Amino acid sequence: MAGELSGILEHVDRIAKLDLEGVEPTSHVVELENVLRADKPHQSLTPDVALAAAPDPVDGAFRVPSPQAEG
Amino acid sequence: MAAMLELTAVEANEAIAAGDLSADEYGAAWAEAAAGDDLNAYLWRDGNGDGEAIAVEQPKIAPVAVKDIFCTEGVPTTAGSRILQGYRPAYTSTAVRRLLDAGAPILGKTNMDEFAMGSSNENSAYGPVLNPWDRGRVPGGSSGGSAAVVAGGLAPWAIGTDTGGSIRQPASLCGIVGLKPTYGAISRYGMIAFASSLDQCGPLTRDVRDAALMLSILQGKDPCDSTSVGLAQAPQLPDREDLNGLRFAVPTELARDSIEPGVREVFEATLATIERLGGEITETTLPHAEHGISAYYVIAPAEASSNLARYDGVRYGLRAETAGDLVEMYEATRAEGFGTEVKRRIMLGTYALSSGYYDAYYGQAQKVRTKIAADFSAAFAEFDFVVTPTSPSIAFGLGEKTADPLAMYLNDFFTVPMSLAGIPAISIPAGLAEPEGGGPQLPVGFQIAAPAFAEQKLLDAAYALEQAIGFDAKPGGAGG
Numbered sequence: 001m002a003g004e005l006s007g008i009l010e011h012v013d014r015i016a017k018l019d020l021e022g023v024e025p026t027s028h029v030v031e032l033e034n035v036l037r038a039d040k041p042h043q044s045l046t047p048d049v050a051l052a053a054a055p056d057p058v059d060g061a062f063r064v065p066s067p068q069a070e071g
Numbered sequence: 072m073a074a075m076l077e078l079t080a081v082e083a084n085e086a087i088a089a090g091d092l093s094a095d096e097y098g099a100a101w102a103e104a105a106a107g108d109d110l111n112a113y114l115w116r117d118g119n120g121d122g123e124a125i126a127v128e129q130p131k132i133a134p135v136a137v138k139d140i141f142c143t144e145g146v147p148t149t150a151g152s153r154i155l156q157g158y159r160p161a162y163t164s165t166a167v168r169r170l171l172d173a174g175a176p177i178l179g180k181t182n183m184d185e186f187a188m189g190s191s192n193e194n195s196a197y198g199p200v201l202n203p204w205d206r207g208r209v210p211g212g213s214s215g216g217s218a219a220v221v222a223g224g225l226a227p228w229a230i231g232t233d234t235g236g237s238i239r240q241p242a243s244l245c246g247i248v249g250l251k252p253t254y255g256a257i258s259r260y261g262m263i264a265f266a267s268s269l270d271q272c273g274p275l276t277r278d279v280r281d282a283a284l285m286l287s288i289l290q291g292k293d294p295c296d297s298t299s300v301g302l303a304q305a306p307q308l309p310d311r312e313d314l315n316g317l318r319f320a321v322p323t324e325l326a327r328d329s330i331e332p333g334v335r336e337v338f339e340a341t342l343a344t345i346e347r348l349g350g351e352i353t354e355t356t357l358p359h360a361e362h363g364i365s366a367y368y369v370i371a372p373a374e375a376s377s378n379l380a381r382y383d384g385v386r387y388g389l390r391a392e393t394a395g396d397l398v399e400m401y402e403a404t405r406a407e408g409f410g411t412e413v414k415r416r417i418m419l420g421t422y423a424l425s426s427g428y429y430d431a432y433y434g435q436a437q438k439v440r441t442k443i444a445a446d447f448s449a450a451f452a453e454f455d456f457v458v459t460p461t462s463p464s465i466a467f468g469l470g471e472k473t474a475d476p477l478a479m480y481l482n483d484f485f486t487v488p489m490s491l492a493g494i495p496a497i498s499i500p501a502g503l504a505e506p507e508g509g510g511p512q513l514p515v516g517f518q519i520a521a522p523a524f525a526e527q528k529l530l531d532a533a534y535a536l537e538q539a540i541g542f543d544a545k546p547g548g549a550g551g
Contacts (some may be wrong), residue, residue, distance in 0.1 A: 001417060005422075009419075012436075015366060016431055025438050025472075029493030045162075051159065054386075055390035
């Protein structure tokens with residue numbers, strides 16, 4: 001895979017040579033202003049539903065292996 | 072029954088509304104046709120015996136096949152990935168909700184390249200989709216399943232997603248119509264994210280009128296997607312018959328690259344048809360469009376590397392069995408759950424966003440994106456449309472391009488610039504071409520791009536051209 005990634009990066013590198021000094025970057029094409037939704041309570045997913053697809057749900061929480069290796 | 076499956080979705084809906092066709096009988100006929108899937112096009116089908124279904128209150132219009140990237144409550148949604156095998160979402164995407172509200176039953180969920188990354192459908196964890204025109208060839212991607220079911224008579228119409236060409240290219244390779252609307256026309260809520268600033272839902276249909284109707288059902292602002300804006304007016308069914316006074320631009324930068332001779336021939340013939348209908352053809356220049364692939368393969372993987380961080384084996388999806396700690400679990404889950412192409416793009420994206428390389432790659436690519444959008448704006452100041460072949464090639468053989476990811480990426484050469492600019496573009500079948508080395512003739516798509524939110528104008532012109540081309544070839548037809 002390392003060789004493939006190098007090949008892709010070589011192709012991508014073509015744009016590094018373009019003179020784009022002073023050009024504004026585009027992160028998003030539609031001009032939008034941020035909006036906040038109305039601060040009204042609404043029914044969100046219940047804990048049961050939110051946990052239904054979890055690999056290891058326990059007591060209303062997601063159980064994961066310990067973040068610290070033992071020993 | 073066979074006759075009812077010949078109807079376009081628009082015709083069937085009109086017959087149902089007039090009381091001449093029973094929506095239930097029509098839906099059942101399509102469910103039976105879908106059950107005959109021998110293209111590996113469906114990952115899940117309604118009535119497959121698992122007892123799960125996507126409920127529609129009262130069937131009123133033609134049933135739809137949905138790309139497996141759209142969340143459907145309680146029904147498997149995999150995005151073509153092993154990491155989401157068996158995943159059942161807690162909610163339904165807005166696009167599917169709108170279809171259900173319009174009275175469209177959901178026939179099934181269609182196969183796709185994993186997380187929509189690919190141009191051949193060979194990156195699905197569930198095996199490739201076969202092209203109904205020639206089962207030894209790819210249907211295109213990433214919405215290959217949605218294109219194959221429509222072309223192969225397994226669904227009347229379908230929806231897919233397009234990030235850099237994933238609706239238009241498979242539509243081209245399967246001989247059907249594929250529309251990528253303006254970014255923001257359709258809500259992305261519940262559509263599994265690949266590259267959020269590019270992803271857009273759209274129709275894959277037999278003809279342009281079906282695409283117009285599907286777009287009118289799907290489009291609209293959605294409070295659940297703050298980037299959705301909808302269209303100022305729902306599209307009307309097109310009925311324009313000429314192209315009088317319309318100016319079509321052919322970008323020289325895109326036309327000179329390696330296009331297969333058969334594709335070029337159909338493209339040239341289509342330009343002649345446009346002129347016959349009263350349209351004007353002029354060469355123009357989009358100086359930065361040829362850098363689209365480079366910019367796209369920085370921006371899309373960068374966004375993907377961030378979006379796909381959520382698959383960690385904690386809240387849903389696959390968790391790898393390990394004896395180790397949390398980090399080992401993350402690593403083993405992602406190593407096991409993601410396919411090669413997804414891993415490649417996560418690495419590319421992470422690299423492009425890393426400190427020290429950010430400006431050279433991601434920053435530069437975003438500036439190229441600005442220049443590409445500006446090129447299109449300049450072109451649209453003079454012309455109504457920009458036209459190109461949809462894909463430089465006809466459907467290629469299974470396995471032919473998998474060894475060279477860059478060659479695969481170059482399939483998107485004509486479709487990526489429009490995605491980066493956020494503008495609408497449609498692919499319509501324009502003719503057939505002989506594959507090198509013989510075999511059945513294969514479809515060639517013609518792409519028309521329009522300014523942002525000019526969908527009605529785009530559909531009107533595409534319809535006029537479609538009628539004049541009169542493409543009526545079908546898979547397995549003469550010569551097949």
